[in-house]
Amino acid sequence: MSALEAQKKRLSRRARALGRLVVRHRSARERLEGRATRAEAALARAEGRCAEVEQQRSQLASLYIASRRLLPLRTREEACRALQDIIANLVGSEEIAVFEVDGSGAARVVAAYGVDPASAVLVAPEEGIVGRVARRVEPYFRQGAALGEGAAAPQAPCARGESDVMACIPLTMDERVVGVVAVFHLLLQKPELGPIEQDLLEALGTLAAGPFCAGRERCCVLEGR
Numbered sequence: 001m002s003a004l005e006a007q008k009k010r011l012s013r014r015a016r017a018l019g020r021l022v023v024r025h026r027s028a029r030e031r032l033e034g035r036a037t038r039a040e041a042a043l044a045r046a047e048g049r050c051a052e053v054e055q056q057r058s059q060l061a062s063l064y065i066a067s068r069r070l071l072p073l074r075t076r077e078e079a080c081r082a083l084q085d086i087i088a089n090l091v092g093s094e095e096i097a098v099f100e101v102d103g104s105g106a107a108r109v110v111a112a113y114g115v116d117p118a119s120a121v122l123v124a125p126e127e128g129i130v131g132r133v134a135r136r137v138e139p140y141f142r143q144g145a146a147l148g149e150g151a152a153a154p155q156a157p158c159a160r161g162e163s164d165v166m167a168c169i170p171l172t173m174d175e176r177v178v179g180v181v182a183v184f185h186l187l188l189q190k191p192e193l194g195p196i197e198q199d200l201l202e203a204l205g206t207l208a209a210g211p212f213c214a215g216r217e218r219c220c221v222l223e224g225r
Contacts, residue, residue, distance in 0.1 A: 055196060062090050062200045070207045079211035080111035083181060083204065091197045093166065095184035098212075101134045101177050115184060133168045134177050139205065140168040141198050167193060169201045171209040179212050181205070 069082050080098050088094050095114035099107035107130050109117040129140050142165060164184050171179035183201070186193070193201075 059196050059199055062196065063203055065090065066200065066204060067207055070204075070211055073211035074214050076110070076212050076214065079208050079214070082211070083208055084111075084113045086204065087181075087183060087201075090200055091167075091183065091193070092187045092190035093183045093185065094187065097182045097184075099130055099134075099180040099182070101179055105131070105135055107131065107134055107180055110179075129165050129168045130180050130182055133170050134180050137170050137172060137175065137177055139170065139198075139202055140165070141193055141201075142166045167198070167201055169205040171205050171212050173209045173213065178209055181208075 066086050069086060070079065073079050073082060083098060084096060087096055093114075096112070097109050097115050097117065098111040100110045101107050132138075133140050165182055166186055167183040169181050169183075170177045171181065181201075181204070
């Protein structure tokens with residue numbers, strides 16, 4: 001065997017060895033990449049669970065604050081003022097109107113903050129968002145962002161366009177509506193209502209109903225349908 005042929009054989013063996021090494025390296029790299037992908041997915045799931053837990057914690061904290069503020073109250077006036085404060089601080093709106101619902105389903109403004117109630121009139125059943133919420137015992141939440149800085153100044157709650165109402169919740173006792181709370185424009189730094197704010201508003205519909213009716217000789221209610 002010539003020296004050239006021997007050298008060729010050695011080079012061929014080395015090439016095969018290098019090929020096997022490359023294959024093993026590639027396989028190891030693929031395993032590492034798979035582990036990295038699984039680790040990233042596990043991290044994303046953990047972050048999602050942490051965000052969910054944090055959201056629940058925030059929601060529970062808000063409900064605790066609201067319940068501590070509302071449950072000891074004994075008059076409708078105190079309940080309305082507490083609703084104003086809670087919605088301003090925990091929901092992000094300084095424009096609300098509180099309606100009392102009578103036995104026929106009509107609603108009249110009993111308190112307003114940041115809106116002008118001067119020209120408010122009775123709202124007949126099924127008329128507008130307030131009337132529908134009172135009749136159906138279902139909250140309303142506007143889809144989409146709040147109006148911007150250039151929005152027109154608030155007018156009487158019953159005269160406003162439906163696009164101005166960000167949320168409307170029934171105050172309920174034993175599945176009966178005793179009042180309705182309408183939330184108008186949000187603060188500029190808050191573009192829209194999130195799930196936590198919506199859940200809090202729905203809870204307020206139950207928490208505030210008792211104080212709202214307190215001190216009244218007769219609580220006019222509307223059977224929910």
